[in-house]
Amino acid sequence: MSVYIYPTALLAGLGLGVGIVLLIASRKFAVKENPLVEDLVEILPGTNCGACGFAGCRGLAEGFAGNLDLEAACPVGGDATADLIAETLGVERKVAEKKLARLRCGGTIDCAARTGSYEGIADCAAVHITSSSPKVCPFGCLGLGTCARACPFDAIEIVDGLMRIDEEKCVGCGACAKVCPRQCIEMMGANQRIWVACQSQDTGAIVRKYCTVGCLGCGKCERNCPTGAIKVENFYSHIRPELCNRCGECARQCPTHAIVLRPPEEEQSAAAAVGGADAVGGADAA
Secondary structure, X not given: OHHHHHHHHHHHHXXXXXXXXXXXXXXXXXXXXXXXXXXXXXXXXXXXXXXXXXXXXXXXXXXXXXXXXXXXXXXXXXXXXXXXXXXXXXXXXXXXXXXXXXEOOOOOOOOEOEOOOOOOOOOHHHHHHHOOOXXXXXXXXXXXXXXXXHOOOOOEEEEOOEEEEOOOOOOOOOHHHHHOOOOOEEEEEOOOOXXXXXXXXXXXXXXXXXXXXXXXXXXXXXXXXXXOOEXXXXXXXXXXXXXXXXXXXXXXXXXXXXXXXXXXXXXXXXXXXXXXXXXXXXXXXX
């Protein structure tokens, strides 16, 4: 009988000892959940899009609970969500300027030279890697809709060979900019009314051969800017928003209309009514 009793007692004692050790360890090394995190998760939209820079909404909630600056608010939730988060955290909200995706290319089908038509996988990255785009410009929008498919908010469509952004739907998540193989999409402040719809680094003589609305790097915008906000580098113009007073003189001086001049807010509805969709990336400016 003892043949069975002793081993059983030994195993029972060993199991009890291991259980006690595990209980002590769980108490000693337990990670306490912050109830504030759960409250913040309930406020956030739950899309887990990653636009905030975190892997998901819980990551952002944990960041806020750990004193993350509220300026890193959820772009999907918008002002209402940011106000609720600030209220929950008991802090004053700092209003950050909304970011919008804007296209640095105006080369529509009519404006940009092409060598033929493309028949293949409708993926910008694949075409860029294989250099199989019929569009002659090596810097312009490929127009195959990879950005549109990446947008979680249905804010992008392809029109006339270029991506068109619906700024009412755009939340500034940057998903489109991340997948663009030619980096044609730039996240800009919503109040930035002027930008260069071209990023070609070829000389003006070469640009003229393949695009009628490309930046020639002529420097007229730089010479006529009253605030010194424009500088020509790598054969195309760069606008520094912090120096720009939005006078629009650069756009008026540009010989190819490569600089987009977005009308003031009170003029936007009228401009849209006559088809002035400058936010497409300068395509209509041609």
